[in-house]
Structures are given as structure tokens and as C-alpha cells.
Amino acid sequence: MDLPTVAIVGRPNVGKSTLFNRLVGKKLALVDDRPGVTRDRREGDVGFGGLAFRIIDTAGLEEADSESLLGRMRLQTEAAILEADVVLFVIDARVGVLPADRPFAEMVRRAGCPVILIANKAEGGAGMAGAYEAFSLGLGDPIPFSAEHGEGLGELHSALQEALPEADEDADGEGADKALKVAIVGRPNAGKSTLINRMIGQDRLLVGPEAGITRDSISLDWEWRGRRIRLHDTAGMRRRARIDDKLEKLAVSDGLRAVRFAEVVVVLLDATIPFEKQDLTIIDLVESEGRAVVIGLNKWDLVADQPGLLKELREDCTRLLPQVRGVAVVPLSGLAGEGIDKLMQAVVAASEVWSRRVSTSRINDWLSDALSRNPPPAVAGRRIKIRYATQVKTRPPHFALFGNQLNALPKSYTRYLVNALRESFDLPGTPIRLSLRTSENPFDK
Structure with a gap:
């Protein structure tokens, strides 16, 4: 099958060749601080987290007479755009959007x-103002990125996965049916390994009454209702002050x-x-890492007055964990195999x-009302x-507000906005990120 392109x-000197080298995994393209180093189209094959495609590095886009060297370089770039299945339009976030970017954005x-x-x-985080300014180009959400340091590769991978669905085949031939990655974490002896054994229907993980049996983060493939799941069992996490053993420290860091x-x-x-x-x-910790959260109440078969306790624990959850308000709380028993379907x-x-x-x-309708x-x-x-x-x-939902004096906005008011977002757009239990940007509305002009 022909690889997608x-x-x-x-523009010149925004870091296109550095990005090319980063994706190809070799320093094939010359890189220098001077603009205009790249002249010809350079091509390479990329294997990127299960995606396979051909990538083209192009000369910097500049207005020039078509007969001049710059003009011929631009024609080469235009030819690459017409040939491409996906275009990566790169701007320099530290400089922001320049007038020269706009006609080329229109061409793309x-x-x-x-x-x-x-x-x-x-x-x-440098250049974030320039990244948000890029909304005005009308090319969708900008990905804050560093080709030099490899920051933002995860977001780029997700974007390419959506743009190139036919290329979403990994080495195992799994295709577009990606496994949902689920980690099971908790204190020692909470019953994590017992629960996973019951889920997959076999004694795959070592269990016992002793706390701390699991040391490595174990990854297991499973299928639930026709959906592929990759389960990660982790070592029990104790307070750092109580961890003396070097091996346990390594196990906890593996869980993180x-x-x-x-x-x-x-x-x-x-x-x-x-x-x-x-x-x-x-x-x-899970919320600060921006992961989706579900709380499992294990050993539920050992509890008396189950309805009353469940109501009480859900109220405790709302009071103690406002940062994941509305998180699902699911009673279950890993030993008896109860509640696994509801958990999933x-x-x-x-x-x-x-x-x-x-x-x-x-x-913005919501904002006006709030x-x-x-x-x-x-x-x-x-x-x-x-x-x-x-x-x-997304993953987790991240919103940006633009206005004046936003750095003086009290935390109580940002909490009000986050709670209003959660309620209005049905976002229970997930971390919500809110960025405050003192800036003009990029669509005003």
C-alpha cells in the first residue's frame, strides 16, 4: 500500500527541518538559525507510534517572483501541498502570527x-501567547510544540491519527481498533491484582494477604464487550515517608x-x-496528571448497610474531591467478581x-450566560x-479565556467557571484545565 503523504x-526559520528530523528520527535535513537553509523538497519515511507515512520538508514560504530562486522554491512547496494528504502548517510561537503567515494559511x-x-x-510553556494567537489563522486548534525538545509529540500523534485513519495500523496489524489503556492504582492490599485476575478470568497475577506483592507495572490485554482494553496492574502506593526499600521506590515510580x-x-x-x-x-496525583478517573470501592461484600454507606461515601467524595466533582464511585468485589461490568x-x-x-x-453562549x-x-x-x-x-478538556486583567481573577471565580463548565457541558469526574489569556478576541478583526 502506498504510504500517505x-x-x-x-515561513522560513520556523523550525520545519527540525520537525522533519524529529519525525524521521535522523538528522537528514540541515538545520541552522539562518532562514532559507532548506531549498529543495526533502522526503523521508516515518514510523510514528504505529502510524506510517511519507513526510516532505519544504522551503520556507515567501512572496517572490516566480522566475527567481525564491519563487521557484515556493512553487516546489505549492506542489508538495497539492500532493499531500495532510499539511503540517508551522508558525514560530515566540514571534506569533505575522502578516506573511495569512496568505499562506489561505493557500493551504x-x-x-x-x-x-x-x-x-x-x-x-514559552510562546503560549503566540500559540493562542494562531487561532486567528482559521486552521483549527494550534498544537503548542517544540521540535527541538520533542514536546507536544503526543498531541501531534493524536491529530495525525485523526487525519490519516488509513495509516493507523501498528506493527501488530491491530488497525484503528485501539485498545483503551486503563491503569488500576491504590494503596497496598486494596485488591488490585485480585480484581484484574477476576476480570481476565485467570490467575495471571500473583496475589495473597501480604501487602506489596506486586512490584512491576504489569500490562495485560483483555476484551470487554467486544472492546479491546489494555489493563495495567501497579504496585501499591504508600506515603513516600514510609518507603525505605529502594525496590519499592522503583515499583511506585513504575506505577506513576x-x-x-x-x-x-x-x-x-x-x-x-x-x-x-x-x-x-x-x-x-491522577487529577494533576490529567487522566480520567473512576473510583472503585473494593471488598464491598464485607460491608454492612451497603445502601446507606454508598450514599455516605458518594457525599464524602463530593466534599473531599471537588477537583473531580461528579466522579463515578462504583462498589465491587474483585474476589467475588461482583460489580466488574458496572466498573467497566x-x-x-x-x-x-x-x-x-x-x-x-x-x-461562548455558555460564557455569556455565566x-x-x-x-x-x-x-x-x-x-x-x-x-x-x-x-x-481534549484529553482532558482544556479551555482558554481571553480578556483583560485575567491574572487578577480570584481563584474562587475560576472555580465557579470550572464548575459551570462541568455542569453545562456534562463533564463529570474529569480534570478540567482553564488557561487565562490577557488578549484580544482573535476574531474581532
């Missing part, structure tokens, strides 16, 4: 193929790595002693919420103005 285009849009907008040189690679994290609590301080710390329904639902995208028009119900406070006699909002990312 991806073309990298943009006219080509009619999917476009992924990359705001390069945004390492360590499993959390970072998961899409949904099931935090397993012992229903006989729920919501210990360490449980809350683990949930806080909650996991799939949490994954869908975590990946939800809301249109800009709906967000501001009229509870206007922002005044600072030094001048009212804070929030002019515009948009969703900049």
Missing part, C-alpha cells in the same frame, strides 16, 4: 486537505509511569477503610467525557472583562 510548510486552506497547525518553539500512559485510571479503595489520606493523595461501563463513560470537544459557539449570572469582580475600580472562550485541547 504529510507536507511540512511555513484552499488545497482542501486536512491541516494541523503547529505553534513551534513553545518549549516549557503507568498512570501517565493510561487514559483512564481506576483508583481502588478498600471499602472497609475508604478515603484514607493516602487515597486522597493518589486521586489528587464507568471506565468507558469516563474515557468519552475525557475526550469530549465542545464547539466554540456553544462555549457572566450575566455572576459577573467577574472589579480590580482597583476597573471590572475584569472576559471577552471570549474556546476549547484548546
Whole structure:
């Protein structure tokens, strides 16, 4: 099968060749701080997290007479755009959008193929203002990126996966039916390995009454209702102050790595002693990593007055965990095999919420209503103005607000906005990120 083609285009010196080298995995393209180093189209084959495609590095786009060297270089770039299945349009986030970017953005849009907008040189959060300014190009959500340091590769992979569905075949030939990655975490002896053994229907993981049997983060493939799931069992997480053994420290860090690679994290609590301080710390860690969360109340068969306790624990959850308000709390028994189906329904639902995208028009209708119900406070006699909002990312949902004096917005008001977003767009239990940008509405002009 012919590989799909991806073309990298943009003004000179925005980092196209560095991005090309990063994706190809070799320093094939010359890179220098001087603009205009690349002249010819350079091509390479890319294997990128299961995606396979041919990539083209192009000369920087500049206005020039078609007979001149610059003009011929531009014609080569235009030919690459017409040939491409996907275009990566690169801007320099530190410089922001320049007038020269706009006609080329229009040219790419006219080509009619999917476009992924990359705001390069945004390492360590630098250049984020320029990244948000890139919304005004009308090419969709910009990906804050650093070709030099490899930041933003995960977001680029997700965008390419959507743009090149036919290329979504990994080495195992699994195709587009991607496994949902689920990590099971909790304190030692919460019953994580017992639960996974019951899920997969075999004694695959070592279990016993002793705490801390699991050391490595074990990955297992499973199928639930025709859906592929990759389960990660992890070592029990104790308070750091209580960990003396070097091996246990390594096991806990391995568990943290499993959390970072998961899409949904099931935090397993012992229903006989729920919501210990360490449980809350683990949930806080999962939220700070931006993963979707589900709480499993294991050993439910050992509990008396189950309806009353469940109501009480759900109320405790709302009070103790406002950062994941509405998180699913599922009673279960790994030993008896009860509640597993309900747990997996909650996991799939949490994954869908975590990946939800809301249109800009709906967000701004919501913003208008939220501001009229509870206007922002005044600072030094001048009212804070929030002019515009948009969703900049999913997984987890990430929203940006644009206005003036937003750095003076009280935390209580940002909490109000996050809770209003959660309620209005049905985003229970998922982490929500909110960026505040003092800027003009990019669509005003």
C-alpha cells in the first residue's frame, strides 16, 4: 500500500527541518538559525507510534517572483501541498502570527486537505501567547510544540491519527481498533491484582494477604464487550515517608509511569477503610496528571448497610474531591467478581467525557450566560472583562479565556467557571484545565 503523504510548510526559520528530523528520527535535513537553509523538497519515511507515512520538508514560504530562486522554491512547496494528504502548517510561537503567515494559511486552506497547525518553539510553556494567537489563522486548534525538545509529540500523534485513519495500523496489524489503556492504582492490599485476575478470568497475577506483592507495572490485554482494553496492574502506593526499600521506590515510580500512559485510571479503595489520606493523595496525583478517573470501592461484600454507606461515601467524595466533582464511585468485589461490568461501563463513560470537544459557539453562549449570572469582580475600580472562550485541547478538556486583567481573577471565580463548565457541558469526574489569556478576541478583526 502506498504510504500517505504529510507536507511540512511555513515561513522560513520556523523550525520545519527540525520537525522533519524529529519525525524521521535522523538528522537528514540541515538545520541552522539562518532562514532559507532548506531549498529543495526533502522526503523521508516515518514510523510514528504505529502510524506510517511519507513526510516532505519544504522551503520556507515567501512572496517572490516566480522566475527567481525564491519563487521557484515556493512553487516546489505549492506542489508538495497539492500532493499531500495532510499539511503540517508551522508558525514560530515566540514571534506569533505575522502578516506573511495569512496568505499562506489561505493557500493551504484552499488545497482542501486536512491541516494541523503547529505553534513551534513553545518549549516549557514559552510562546503560549503566540500559540493562542494562531487561532486567528482559521486552521483549527494550534498544537503548542517544540521540535527541538520533542514536546507536544503526543498531541501531534493524536491529530495525525485523526487525519490519516488509513495509516493507523501498528506493527501488530491491530488497525484503528485501539485498545483503551486503563491503569488500576491504590494503596497496598486494596485488591488490585485480585480484581484484574477476576476480570481476565485467570490467575495471571500473583496475589495473597501480604501487602506489596506486586512490584512491576504489569500490562495485560483483555476484551470487554467486544472492546479491546489494555489493563495495567501497579504496585501499591504508600506515603513516600514510609518507603525505605529502594525496590519499592522503583515499583511506585513504575506505577506513576503507568498512570501517565493510561487514559483512564481506576483508583481502588478498600471499602472497609475508604478515603484514607493516602487515597486522597493518589486521586489528587491522577487529577494533576490529567487522566480520567473512576473510583472503585473494593471488598464491598464485607460491608454492612451497603445502601446507606454508598450514599455516605458518594457525599464524602463530593466534599473531599471537588477537583473531580461528579466522579463515578462504583462498589465491587474483585474476589467475588461482583460489580466488574458496572466498573467497566464507568471506565468507558469516563474515557468519552475525557475526550469530549465542545464547539466554540456553544462555549461562548455558555460564557455569556455565566457572566450575566455572576459577573467577574472589579480590580482597583476597573471590572475584569472576559471577552471570549474556546476549547484548546481534549484529553482532558482544556479551555482558554481571553480578556483583560485575567491574572487578577480570584481563584474562587475560576472555580465557579470550572464548575459551570462541568455542569453545562456534562463533564463529570474529569480534570478540567482553564488557561487565562490577557488578549484580544482573535476574531474581532
